[in-house]
Amino acid sequence: MSITAPLHSRSTAPGRVAATAPAARPAGLIGTTLLHAKYALIEIARTPMALIGTMVFPALALLFFVVPNTAVGGNREYATQAVISMAVFAIMSGCLFSFALTVAENREKPWDPYLRTLPAPGAARVLAHVFSTGLLSIASLLPVILIGALFTAAEAPFWRVIVGVLAVAVGALPFMFLGTALGHLLPMKAAIAVVQIVMFGFAFLGGLFLPPQMFPDWLEVASRYVPSREAREFVIWAVQGGTLPWWSWVGLAGWIVVTFVAAVLLFRRDEGRRFR
Numbered sequence: 001m002s003i004t005a006p007l008h009s010r011s012t013a014p015g016r017v018a019a020t021a022p023a024a025r026p027a028g029l030i031g032t033t034l035l036h037a038k039y040a041l042i043e044i045a046r047t048p049m050a051l052i053g054t055m056v057f058p059a060l061a062l063l064f065f066v067v068p069n070t071a072v073g074g075n076r077e078y079a080t081q082a083v084i085s086m087a088v089f090a091i092m093s094g095c096l097f098s099f100a101l102t103v104a105e106n107r108e109k110p111w112d113p114y115l116r117t118l119p120a121p122g123a124a125r126v127l128a129h130v131f132s133t134g135l136l137s138i139a140s141l142l143p144v145i146l147i148g149a150l151f152t153a154a155e156a157p158f159w160r161v162i163v164g165v166l167a168v169a170v171g172a173l174p175f176m177f178l179g180t181a182l183g184h185l186l187p188m189k190a191a192i193a194v195v196q197i198v199m200f201g202f203a204f205l206g207g208l209f210l211p212p213q214m215f216p217d218w219l220e221v222a223s224r225y226v227p228s229r230e231a232r233e234f235v236i237w238a239v240q241g242g243t244l245p246w247w248s249w250v251g252l253a254g255w256i257v258v259t260f261v262a263a264v265l266l267f268r269r270d271e272g273r274r275f276r
Helices: 029-045 048-065 076-107 111-116 122-138 141-151 158-185 188-205 217-225 227-240 246-274
Strands: none
Touching: 029 122, 048 076, 048 141, 076 111, 076 122, 076 141, 076 158, 076 188, 076 227, 122 158, 141 158, 158 188, 158 227, 158 246, 188 217, 188 227, 217 227, 217 246, 227 246
């Protein structure tokens, strides 16, 4: 009567090396970012009503203040710039509110401390918000574009519209990173108040509610240093052509770098305070 040894206890033949399972490779920055973004999108999809305010308010502003004004809505150039301004406002308000409030709310939930224990760099968490919440914020452009196309004299070739959407996405980056930074800096209740002040301040200074050409000279010059004005000029150039002011793309690039660094540093600062 022979006894057969179990498979895991059998010895290997002389001269042969036992096969071992390959070690799991740690996910890089891109893989970790996409994984976090995937589950962030799933979580946002569970409460789609939260997106309605972001998508409706800029469209209503265009419908109530631009469409009835024939001097603006009936002029091709002015109407196109008004639609662009509302598109920038839509993406700005969506990014500031969504990023700041989402991050601030997550910090108060027990799930966030667990995520902090995972070996994911701070940049991956920040970029994950860009890919998930930022993607949904770009959806707020659709009602603005449709209302502008149907009810105003705004007009642009289709390829220019696509380039304009890409330009809006680039112009949205500083607001995404700034919202992330505010979310890591402030508690939920404080973030709501601060984001409202920042949003309307940028909107007025950036010429999104009133064209910069109507500003006093000192205010027009000062508005060139805020990201909303720089994003507005960048998108107008992408849609209507012409000359791109140097200060718009230089300032926009500077805001992107500064706000991204601030978001990552505040993420690490918050991590150091809460998880020593």
